[in-house]
Structure formats: C-alpha cells, structure tokens
Amino acid sequence: MQPASSCYGSRQSEGMSLISGDPEEQSPRDCSRSRSSSSAKHRRRRCRVLIATSSTVASLASLALILWLTLRPSSPRFSLLAATATVDDAAASASIVVDAALAAHNPNAHATALYGQLRATASYAGVPLGACAPLPPLEQPDQGDAVLSALLTSSTSPPSAWRPVPGAQALLRVRIEGQLRWKVASWVSGRHGLTVDCVAAVVPSSSPGKQQRQGSSSSSPSQCATQVL
Known part of the structure; x- marks a missing residue:
C-alpha cells in the first residue's frame, strides 16, 4: 500500500506546481x-x-x-490749390500744358502716410493730358501737409475744330493714382490703391500780342474726391 500512496503524492505535487505558476503570467x-x-x-x-x-x-x-x-488710419484729404492752363494754338500742332498744385493732408495723429508709384493725368476742355514725369515718393508725417506739383501736357494735338473761347469756362479734371501705406511706430501696413479726382473750372484769358492763352482756377482751393482701396 505504500507505493500507491507515494505515486498519488507525486501527482498532487505536480498539479500544485502548475497552479502556482498561473498568477505570475500577464493576461x-x-x-x-x-x-x-x-x-x-x-x-x-x-x-x-x-x-x-x-x-x-x-x-x-x-x-x-x-x-x-x-489707431485705424483715416483716408488722406486732397485739394487742388491752383492750376494754370496754357494753350498754344499758333504752332502747326496746337498743344495744351497744365501746371497743377495739389495739397495733401494726413489727418491721423499716430500714423505716417507713405505714398508711392504716383502718376498724374488730366483733361482740359475734354482734351486728355498726361504727366511729363512720375511724381516722386512721399513720406507724410502724422497730421502733416504736403504739396504735390504736376506738369501735364497733351500727348496729341487737339481736334482742328477745338478752340478755347476767351472768357468762357473750361473744365479741368486732375487725377492722381498710386499706392498708399500706413506706418505706425515700426509697423508698416500693406499697399493700398489710392485714387484722387479733382475738378475745377478754368477761365481762359487772352494775352494781347501773344499766341498763347492762359487760365487759372479759382483762388479758393477745391476739394478732391479721395478713394483708398
């Protein structure tokens, strides 16, 4: 009977060793x-x-x-200070020359206006005129004023039937186009399109003994329409 009990005991210890190994494994x-x-x-x-x-x-x-x-900047304000139109109809091809002066005002207290790529065009009594040279860049301090001058001339001869009438008003339109940027301290904004339109009535006056007639705008400055895109 002793051999049977020893065999049974060995089997029981094997089973216990198998059970004791299960808790150590990760499920x-x-x-x-x-x-x-x-x-x-x-x-x-x-x-x-x-x-x-x-x-x-x-x-x-x-x-x-x-x-x-x-610090949102307000659009600058322009006005036409004076304009003189000279018509030379003595030559074979008549020509028109306009000398215009415009005033620019920066109304902002904390922003500098930077103008660039300015060009001027005009028409006098329906005849188109172009600027003789582009206008130089301009840096206008806050609440500052500046004067822009443009010398414009007709690129083609006016029609043969066109003749200014002495004493009659002739309409002068001056247009400025360019780019505008704002500078606040060291920050500079992107480029904005700038368009300025000025209209004035010019009265030609005859010049005795000369083949030229000149006219000047009214003494009070005329306001211009300004658009910033």
Missing part, C-alpha cells in the same frame, strides 16, 4: 489596459499643446484688432 486584458493608458496620455498631451497654441493665436489676433481699432 491579454492587462496588456490592453496598458496600451490604452499610453494612448490616452498622448491624446491629453496633444490637446494641451493645441489649446496653448490656440490661446496664443487668439491673444495675438485680439491685440492686433485692438491696435487697429485704436
């Missing part, structure tokens, strides 16, 4: 929990970075909007 469920925890940490970190970046961008945009609303 598939534990691996899944570890991976999901790592993924959640990565998502939380990414959300924090995204929130911080969004907050910074929103703060900068709000600051720029507040500065723009506080």
